[in-house]
Amino acid sequence: MIRETDDRHHPIAVHKTDGLSLPEFAGHPESGRYAIQCNVNPADELHRGLLEMRRDAARRYAVILAEAVYWGTGAEARRKAWDRAMRALRPWQ
Secondary structure (H helix, E strand, C coil): CHHHHCCCCCCCEECCCCCCCCCCCCCCCCCCEEEEECCCCCHHHHHHHHHHHHHHHCCCCEEEEEECCCCCCHHHHHHHHHHHHHHHHCCCC
16 A cells, blocks of 8 residues: 555565564565664664674565664764664674
8 A cells, every 4th residue: 555655666664663573574575674673782782683683684675773772862873873884884893
């Protein structure tokens, strides 16, 4: 229904409030993105969880960090976002 009414072809993401995998939507042509809510602390644990979710996705869908309870605000949130983006490009770190 979303795809049928969207004349601008916006990406469609699935967001769940629990669970860190998306098997029920994997490979579904209308939902190729998983907007996760990952509520762990500290940042390194969040990073490990994101890498695990990316491995589990196995290129069947994109993993997007939509929410994180301990993310912070302002400068702290910007530093974490930059760090996560750079580590996503270099997953071995």
